Amino acid sequence: MHHTSQAGIxxxxxxxxxxRLxxxxxxxxLQSPRFNVHFGGAEANVAASLAILGHRSVMVSALPDNMLGRTCEGELRKHGVDxxxxxxxxxxxxxxxxxxxAMHRPSEVLYDRADSVFARTPAGAYDWPRLLDGAQWLHLSxxxxxxxxxxANAxxxxxxxxxxxxxSISFDCNYRSRLWGERASQAPALLREIVSEADLLFGxxxxxxxxxxxxxxxxxxxxRFRAAADAAFAAWPRLRRIAATERLHRNVDDQDLFGLMATREHVLITVTHRLDHVVDRIGGGDAFAAGLLHGLFRGMPDQAMLDFAITAACLKHSIPGDVNLLREADMLAFLAQGSFEVKR
Structure with missing residues (x-):
């Protein structure tokens, strides 16, 4: 793959x-009259992380033409996203x-995104041949x-x-039952339509x-992952890889995380990492996706790619906000010193 040089993809x-409030x-x-504000979104988190890791990362979306939309765009540009x-x-x-x-009180998410500009922008509003011109890869969830x-049509x-x-196409299932709501019965057919075109599946x-x-x-x-991968590869001839994280909760602040990846040749699993005193787990899966894509674009061997991805996911838990702000050197330093407490 000649385009996976140090220049990035x-x-x-x-x-x-x-x-996010x-x-x-x-x-x-509202226990006190304050909210912290972060900007994110599944693909945006991946876009920002890949830009920080040195790739040409282009975000396609739709925003309101007001101070919120412009501030959000500015946050992405700050990280180097096009x-x-x-x-x-x-x-x-x-x-x-x-x-x-905290402790035994679980996190909770409340969505207020119905009728947003993005939700109302039809497929025809995006000039895909122009937007994709010169790109080697598409990622979406x-x-x-x-x-x-x-x-969905867009x-x-x-x-x-x-x-x-x-x-090439990578797709993160990112199944959220609260978002599908009464459309949940349509999920399998719609997901199948995209997964059948994907080279890399996060699921x-x-x-x-x-x-x-x-x-x-x-x-x-x-x-279970091995059996699922066998079924996926049998169902979808285009698919080359499937990757996922598995999380074990001891409580909200203390968790264990490991990564899995299957190719058509083999199944790889990382060691299990202990995550004590989690700062912010939102975006952990996106950090994993960005880490794996980075490893793939840099031509890392499969196990190294998966280890890099789970390192990115683990380190994201130490960073407030939605985006893994760390650079490749940070991830490689942690890998080199094995500084997670590994569960044996």
């Missing part, structure tokens, strides 16, 4: 940009409220499919345009079971 990401420290929402693919229109910004958990028929248009252009055995209508009943997480 040109990747386009498509999805909604959100404003969360109370300070471990307060309940925001030339963002459209502006009248309307509202998608918002979500995060009540971070199932959240586009969950938000409604308009964004995501499908992006995927078909990328396919026509001979690009676990539950995602594969949902899409294929089968269940993996093995007791061991690795065995």
């Amino acid at each position: 040109h990747i386009v990401l498509f999805g909604e940009l959100l404003m 969360s109370p300070p420290a471990n307060e309940l929402p 925001t030339g693919g963002i459209r502006y229109a009248e309307g509202r910004m998608g918002v979500y409220y995060l009540a971070p958990g 199932g959240i586009n499919l969950a938000l409604g028929e308009i964004t 995501a499908l248009a992006a995927v078909h345009a990328a396919r026509d252009a001979g690009m 676990n055995d539950r995602d594969v079971a949902l899409i294929l209508g089968t269940a993996c009943a093995q007791a061991d997480a690795g065995d």
Whole structure:
């Protein structure tokens, strides 16, 4: 792959940009009259991390033409993301409220994103041949499919345009039952339509079971993932890799995390990392996706790529906000010194 030089890869990401409001420290929402503001979104988090890691990362989305939309774009530009693919229109910004958990009180997310500018922007508003021009890769998530028929059609248009252009596609299932709501019955067919075009799938055995209508009943997480990967590779001839994280909760602040990846040749699993005193777990999966894509673009061997990705996910838990702000050297330093306490 000649384009995976140190110069990085040109990747386009498509999805909604959100404003996140969360109370300070471990307060309940509005316990005091304050919110901390962060900007994010599944694809935006991946876009920012890949830009920080040295890739040409282009965000395609739609924002309100007001101070919220412009500030959000500025945050992405600050991280080096190319925001030339963002459209502006009248309307509202998608918002979500995060009540971070503590000890045995779980975190809770409240979405306020119905009828946002992104949710109302039709597929035809995006000039995909121009937006994808010169790019080698497209990344998007199932959240586009969950938000409604308009964004689902836009995501499908992006995927078909990328396919026509001979690009590679990665897709993160990112299944959120609260977002699908009463459209949940449409999820398997819509997800299947995009997964069948993907080269790389971020999803676990539950995602594969949902899409294929089968269940993996093995007791061991690795065995379940292996069975799901076999089913996925049999169902989707284009698919080259499937990757996921598995999380074990001791309580909200203390968790264990490991990564899994299957290729058509083998299944790899990382060591399990202890995460004590989690600062912010939002965006951990996006950090993992960005880490794996970076490893793939840099031509790392499979195990090194997966280890890099889980390191990125683990380190994200130490950073407030949605985005993993760390550079490649930070991840490699942690890998080199093995400084996580590894569970044996």
